[in-house]
Amino acid sequence: MNLSQLHSGETGTISALVGDPEIRARMQSIxxxxxxxxxxxxxxxxxxxxxxxxxxxxxxxxxxxxMQVILA
Amino acid sequence: MKRIALLGMPNTGKSTLFNRLTGSSARVGNWPGVTVDLLMAKVLLGVDMVEIVDLPGIYNLHGFSEDERVARTFLEENPVDLLLVIANSTQLDRQLALILQLQALELPMVVALNMDDEARRLGIQVDTALLTRELKVPVLSISAKQGFGMGRMRQLLTDTLAQVGTAKSADLNRVFGDDDALEARLDQVFRSAVQMPLTATDRLTDRIDRVLLHPWFGLPLFFAAMLALFEAVYTLGAPLQEGVAWLLQTIKTEAVEAAVAEWHPMLQSFLLDGIFDGVGTVVSFLPIIVLFFLFMAIVEDSGYLSRAAFLMDAFMARLGLDGRAFVMQLMGFGCNVPALMGTRVMRSRGLRLLTMLIIPFSLCSARLQVFVFFISAVFDPWAAPLVLFSLYIMSFAAAFLTALLYRGRLANQDPLLLELPPYRFPTLPQMWLRGWREVAHFLREASGFILLGVVLVWALTHYPADVAPAGPETLAGQLAALFAPIFAPLGIDHLMTIALLFGFVAKEVVLGAMAVIYGAGEGELAGIVAGSTDWVQAYAFMLFVLIYTPCLSTVAVLKQESKSWRFTALAVAWPLALAWLLSFTFYQTARWLGF
Incomplete structure (x- = not known):
């Protein structure tokens, strides 16, 4: 399950970030x-x-x- | 002199704090290793003058964005006595990370927790005393916008500066440590010092967003807002610009012409038509720049620009751009110059350059003047609105085509990760300061280039001195003859080519130039143009005028903002090539079809 699959109003817990390390670092810092x-x-x-x-x-x-934000 | 570096994440009110501390004394400084503009100011703290430098907003010290590189290079190459770190009190759960990272640099530090008023309203409680103990650096709450806590802040800066040793530059190797350890520490500090209510979101913002980002009404409201903004800037701006033009003309005829009447005619002409008109060109942009940035401050500081990105991104992403680029493109329809300066909100260089490449295709008000004249002179009244509309379509088409062609080369590496801050309203002083600073910047960076260009065109059209100005015997006329093989296939004759040369300076002078070239008053010009050009030629000419370099001021600002001659050359050469190609295709096709 990843973030792009959530509908409006739904909630999840981030379990991992995948993909390009640069973009991952950027997502993490924000x-x-x-x-x-x-x-x-x-x-x-x-x-x-x-x-x-x-x-x-x-x-x-x-x-x-x-899609790179994986939810638990 | 001691030096303070101001650091913080984007959307923390860093510029507002900088403005509070420095007033209007700030200027752009040059720093070793740093190629972007950084604002700096000298202020009196206690009994000493201290230099404060505003570094770009960063999320992370070892990030890969342009801004993060700049901040890093600055700290490595320039010794500082004190870091002033600003953080948004309502977002300490993530903003503490930057503070903890910066601590690893082992430079003296003061932490300002901004937007204290917002935090209180949301029910967020920050224990600054506990934070001071935990972080072992002075921490205080302020509201830069309301001016709350600024006296204490100055005192704290003064006291801390009195105790620091010699200034040193940062050793960034220290920072590349363990991120997990940092996160654990962040959580521990955050939990002990900050109390958050369960839901701490701005209800009013949520309610406004429900309307402004509505799936059906969002886009129409966005276009309405843009139209209103556009109207506001240019209905207020046009009379101001006319006022300035009238004032300059009066000074010219009443004072300057009389003063130089006795001088040699060539020198007179140089001073009046060269220097004075050059200065006039620069000055005529000032009111529109101030107005544009007054309104830009509202759009930007209110948080609506990120909302525009939300609404337009699906479309603009396909062009390698984002929603903010579209806002700047629309603003370019008034005047390209401030729209280009406005791209500074985009922090990715590739994205910004691509946006700067497409803005000059926006049909600005100066070009509109030329088109309205030509259309009414050559076309039937029933066709006139359609012709003008088709030019607007061409304007968008040229911009989007350019974006598609260049999106690979000016790639936008940054993923779109924009914050949607709560709606805020900038204070009037903030807005004025912004407008004033942009004007000062434009004057300093672009005026010399513009003046030089105007003088050059004056020389081309007035030399040799013994022939009629702008006539076929002048250098400009000879140049036009030289270009004849290029422009003849577009149906643009010799005399019109000289007008295009003038148009390079500013589209406002094209009609005046044509009056000179044809030796007619502006009143008779319409008849002469209608007699000498048919509609195919006129449209080919208008297409060329629409797409080639809008004006010298635009070129000057492209250079000022990109700081790259290579990019500036591309931004001039590509539209020229495209203008020729489109104009050629249109003219030849129309003739081939028998028109």
């Missing part, structure tokens, strides 16, 4: 860390980005990066 709870607030139309929430931070993430 707050996508293993063990944190993440919620999808809304998805934009036409395959656009997802609005996700971790703690008090809201982020935009494209579906292809969301």
């Amino acid at each position: 707050g996508l860390r293993v063990g944190r709870e993440i919620a999808v607030i809304r998805r934009s139309r036409f395959g656009g980005p997802l609005q996700v929430r971790i703690g008090t931070t809201d982020l935009l993430i494209r579906p292809q990066q969301a």
Whole structure:
């Protein structure tokens, strides 16, 4: 299960980040860390980005990066 | 002089704090190893003058983004006495990571927890005393926007600076340590010092987002907002620009012309049509730049720019761009110059350069003036709106085609990971400061280049002195004759080619130049143009004017912002080639079809 599969309003816990190490480091530094709870607030139309929430931070993430966020 | 480096993650209010500390005294400084503009200012702290440098917002010391490289290089190459680290109080769960990383540099540090007001509103409690003990550096809560805690902050900086030893540069090898250990420490510090309510999100922001990011109404509202913004900038800007133009003209005719009346005619012409008009070109951009950035400050600081990215990203991502690029492109329809300067919000260099490459295709108000004249002179009234509309379509088409062609070369390596901050409103002083600073920057960086270009075109059109200015015997006329084989296949004749040369300086002067070239008043010009060109020629000419280099000021700003002559050359050469190709294809096809 990965982040891109969540529907609006659903929540998951990050269990791993996969893929390119540079992008992984970037995701980690902006707050996508293993063990944190993440919620999808809304998805934009036409395959656009997802609005996700971790703690008090809201982020935009494209579906292809969301696929690299593995949920428990 | 002692030096403080201001550091923090993006969206922490770092610029606001910098402005609070330094007022309007900030300027762009040059630093060893760093190629981007960094703001710095000298301020009085206690009894000493201290230099404060605003480093770009970073998430991480060993990140790979352009900004992170800049911050790293700065710290390695330039000794600093004190790090002032700013963090968003409402997001300490992740922002403490940067503070802990920076601690490994073993430089003196003061931590400012900003947005204290927001944190209170959300019910987040931060124990600064405990944090001070845990981190072993002074920590205090402030609100840079409201000005809360600024007195204590200055005092703390003064006291800490009094105790520090000699300034040193950072050894970043220390930082590449164990990330897991850092995370464990982060969790421990965070849990002991910060109390979070279970749901700490801004309800008002959520409610506004439900409307502005609505699946059906989001996009129409976005276009309405852009239109309103556009209208606001240019309905306010146009009279201001006209006012400035009138003022300059009055000064020219009333004062300057009289003052130089006795001088040699060539020198007179050089001063009036060369230097004075060059200065006038620079000055005429100032009101629009101030206005643009006043409104940009609202769009950016309010957090709406990230929302635009959310709405437009699905489409723009296919072009190798993101939603913010689209906002800048739209703003370019007023004037390309501030739109290019506005791309600074994009932190990935590839993305920014690609956006800067497409903005000059936006049909700006100066080009509109030329088109309206030509369309009304040559086309039937029923066809006029369609012709103008087709030019707008061409403007978008050229931009999107360019993005598609160059998205590979100016690749956008950064994944789109944008923060959606809660809606905020910038304060008026913040907005003014922004507008003022951009104008100062434009004057310093671009004015020399623009002046030089205007003088060059003046020389081309006024030498030799004994022939009619801008006529076929001048250097410009000879140049046009030389280019005849290039422009003849587009149906653009000799005299119009000279007008294109003028158009390189600014599209505003094209009509004036044509009046000079044809030796007619602007009133009679329409009749002459209608008599000498048919609609196919006129449209081919307009296509060329739409797509080739918009103006010298745009070129100057492309250079100012990219800091690369190679990119600037590409941004001039590619549109020229495309303009020729499209114009050629149109003209030849239309003629072949028998028009």
